[in-house]
Amino acid sequence: MTAVVEAGALSAAAERLRRLLSRTPLESSVEVKDLDLPTLEVGPESWLALAKWLRDEPECRYDLLLDLAGVDNLRRRGRETRFESVAHLLSLTRNEHLRVKVLVPDAEDPVLPSAAGIWPAADWYEREAFDLFGLRFTGHPNLKRILCHDAFVGHPLRKDYAPGQRWMFTDADMEWPEWTKQTDERAGHFETQTISIGPAHPATHGIVHLIARLDGERIVRAETKIGYLHRCFEKMSETHTWNQVIPFTDRLNYISAMINGIAYVRTVESMLGVEIPERGRLVRTILSEFNRIMDHCVDIGANLVDIGALTSFWYYYQPREQIYDLIEACCGARLTVSYVRVGGLAIDVPEDFDARCRRLLETIPPFLDDMERLINNNRIARNRLQGTGVMTREQAIAWGITGPMLRSCGVPYDVRRSRPYDFYDRFDWDVPIATDGDNFSRYLVRMEEMRQSLKIIRQALDILPDKGAVSSDDWHVVLPPKDAVYHDMESLIYHFKLVMEGIRVPAGERYEWVEGANGELGFYAISTGGGGPYRLKVRPPCFPNMAAFEKIILGGTISDAIATLGTLNVIAGELDR
Amino acid sequence: MSGPVSSLPSHASAKSGVADFLTTRVEVALAWARKNSLWPFPFATACCGIEFMSVVSSHYDLSRFGAEFVRFTPRQSDLLIVAGTVTDKLAPTLRRIYDEMPEPKWVISMGVCASSGGFYRAYHVTQGIDEIVPVDVYVPGCPPTPEELLHGFLELQKKIQSGEKSRDSRSAKWAASQPV
Numbered sequence: 234m235t236a237v238v239e240a241g242a243l244s245a246a247a248e249r250l251r252r253l254l255s256r257t258p259l260e261s262s263v264e265v266k267d268l269d270l271p272t273l274e275v276g277p278e279s280w281l282a283l284a285k286w287l288r289d290e291p292e293c294r295y296d297l298l299l300d301l302a303g304v305d306n307l308r309r310r311g312r313e314t315r316f317e318s319v320a321h322l323l324s325l326t327r328n329e330h331l332r333v334k335v336l337v338p339d340a341e342d343p344v345l346p347s348a349a350g351i352w353p354a355a356d357w358y359e360r361e362a363f364d365l366f367g368l369r370f371t372g373h374p375n376l377k378r379i380l381c382h383d384a385f386v387g388h389p390l391r392k393d394y395a396p397g398q399r400w401m402f403t404d405a406d407m408e409w410p411e412w413t414k415q416t417d418e419r420a421g422h423f424e425t426q427t428i429s430i431g432p433a434h435p436a437t438h439g440i441v442h443l444i445a446r447l448d449g450e451r452i453v454r455a456e457t458k459i460g461y462l463h464r465c466f467e468k469m470s471e472t473h474t475w476n477q478v479i480p481f482t483d484r485l486n487y488i489s490a491m492i493n494g495i496a497y498v499r500t501v502e503s504m505l506g507v508e509i510p511e512r513g514r515l516v517r518t519i520l521s522e523f524n525r526i527m528d529h530c531v532d533i534g535a536n537l538v539d540i541g542a543l544t545s546f547w548y549y550y551q552p553r554e555q556i557y558d559l560i561e562a563c564c565g566a567r568l569t570v571s572y573v574r575v576g577g578l579a580i581d582v583p584e585d586f587d588a589r590c591r592r593l594l595e596t597i598p599p600f601l602d603d604m605e606r607l608i609n610n611n612r613i614a615r616n617r618l619q620g621t622g623v624m625t626r627e628q629a630i631a632w633g634i635t636g637p638m639l640r641s642c643g644v645p646y647d648v649r650r651s652r653p654y655d656f657y658d659r660f661d662w663d664v665p666i667a668t669d670g671d672n673f674s675r676y677l678v679r680m681e682e683m684r685q686s687l688k689i690i691r692q693a694l695d696i697l698p699d700k701g702a703v704s705s706d707d708w709h710v711v712l713p714p715k716d717a718v719y720h721d722m723e724s725l726i727y728h729f730k731l732v733m734e735g736i737r738v739p740a741g742e743r744y745e746w747v748e749g750a751n752g753e754l755g756f757y758a759i760s761t762g763g764g765g766p767y768r769l770k771v772r773p774p775c776f777p778n779m780a781a782f783e784k785i786i787l788g789g790t791i792s793d794a795i796a797t798l799g800t801l802n803v804i805a806g807e808l809d810r
Numbered sequence: 811m812s813g814p815v816s817s818l819p820s821h822a823s824a825k826s827g828v829a830d831f832l833t834t835r836v837e838v839a840l841a842w843a844r845k846n847s848l849w850p851f852p853f854a855t856a857c858c859g860i861e862f863m864s865v866v867s868s869h870y871d872l873s874r875f876g877a878e879f880v881r882f883t884p885r886q887s888d889l890l891i892v893a894g895t896v897t898d899k900l901a902p903t904l905r906r907i908y909d910e911m912p913e914p915k916w917v918i919s920m921g922v923c924a925s926s927g928g929f930y931r932a933y934h935v936t937q938g939i940d941e942i943v944p945v946d947v948y949v950p951g952c953p954p955t956p957e958e959l960l961h962g963f964l965e966l967q968k969k970i971q972s973g974e975k976s977r978d979s980r981s982a983k984w985a986a987s988q989p990v
Contacts, residue, residue, distance in 0.1 A: 380934075381899070381933075381934060382897075382898055382899035382934070385934075389933045389934070394933070395933075396931070396932055396933060397931055397932065397933060398933050399898055399933055399934070399935075400898065400933075401898070401987075402898045402899055402901065402902065403902055403987075404902040404906070407902075432900060432903050433853055433903055433904075433907060434882070435882040440855050440900060460897075460899055461855070461897060461899050461900045461903075462855055462856055462894075462895060462897060462900070463897055463899065463934045464856075464895050464897065464923075464930045464932065464934065464935055465930060465932035465933055465934050465935065468932055468933065469929075469930065469932055480929070481929075484856070484857055487856065487857035487860055488860060490857075531860070531863075546867075547867050547868050550863070550864070550867040550868070550869070551868075551869070553864075554864065554867075554869045557864075567861070567864075567955065568857055568860055568861055568953055569857055569952060569953065805855065805856060806856050806857060
């Protein structure tokens, strides 16, 4: 198969990094490469020094750790070490992404230092890499399993772990945090007590588990346990072909399923270098904006249920049902759509697509108006949401938070604006931000985002061509039309090859990112030239949100914690994968 | 009053056409009352939970069948709707919730993940909740449409009326292997 062609000259961004690095003592230990992103390779011994430099150097300022993925190179040629820890960084000031690979030499006991002291967001990501790959991060504050259960044996994402090997788990195997077993000496006049909320609790929306120590009604210590919906997405993607992964992506963030699929196929398409017709890309844009509206409806609605407003939840469900009708007309499914394909869409949209969308543009705004009238000046909603769950701008960045959560702290980072994909740079729309960083700000940002989405949809509909293909005509990637398959040999062969072997994606790696409904949704794919991914890591936007939860709620009351959990927009399918 | 009249033997007065008395067995009357006043506990873990929300919300309206009173405590509910994937990590919780529900109780397994693990044939996913709890009605689909869940619900009502019990040898074995 085709090997990765290393470009002789570095891109401007990579060259700049190399020049900056050459002024530091790190120069000899860091290798600068230029893949889809500027990539640095470093050994574990220099990793912490490099991380600190990347964060603090005024000309770099990689202040937001987006993602940290383990990689097992057991069946991948051309890599020096078996294990790698791949971090993706974002510089908000420079609007640049960067990849740093830490090559871990010891295959038996892969050890590297923890970066949790530099980017607090690394805490959970490193636990995940420990859980799934057995990477041991020295100096990590709490290196325990996070996704798999406590009785699990082995590290499932290693290549020599059989995908179906399960382990029995019982209540007795559950490991509680050490501090739950001791009484708190420093407590005031109240006796402290430890409570456990979840995993099956109505306020957790999906399955998360909060263990909190209360002093009176104040939370003095908290720990969140996740992984109750760990469905092994990443392992499953390694055993399926590129197109077969699409249904799995729908079940990551199932509230806005289509955005996941689009982010995923964009990753594969950019690896293939395949071009999608304008009409196909516009349909994707329109439907992903509708998905964003659905997502915000459920998120706000469910949050309001938690603070006692059941009516608004039923009310918010109406636009959602109407959008379901549109999506069902397009692809036959309501929730988990599997509508995108690598190279375009599964089928064309119905003839009345334009009319249906425009009808929705008419019916949704009155709902939003009504909701704002019900909530914005509602005394209960204001009291419960305003001033609770507060997060400062610096905290949000350190915790790796993106999306509406970050924008409600006053940081206008929106992928659709910072790196416009599809046609987002052609449309006239605004990035709503708020400055208080509390639950009410998040509510306001989401409400305004829905209106902006409608604005985008209207402009996209105006330029949507009536006729034309929605998929590429590269038959190495897209299935040829059924009629041609029946009548000409060549198409039949393409069809056969695609179905039996899958798309052949050139060897290499890629990180593609879009604006998901709750933050930057990225897919990091590694191909070795086979019909399926060698490794697929999703950067779940709600993962850092959930990691921050136990820090946000400290000092607040339990009822504030419940109101906060709703605004984090945590979707278990994406959180646990 | 189509429900009771069709399921219970009754005598109608020839003149008015109105049932002025009826005879039945206690079990039949009890089953009729039970099937029309189910209190579901939504054990919603994943995507199916979102479709379950559609079913209880105003568009599809589960309350038409007497089950609008969704309870979030197992001690007040008699119908466990498992909506979504159950992982090995969650399995003990599911069993505990089932055990806390008072008799008589029924279980609907909503969606293929709950029924068989679905397409997650993987290291952390329970391959069907009938490993853990006895299931009365399996609803296929990924996720099932609201109509499918309503159909499953009607099937359960029939089952309750007929007094049929589900076989639970597999899950009983699982429960016996758990520490007390």
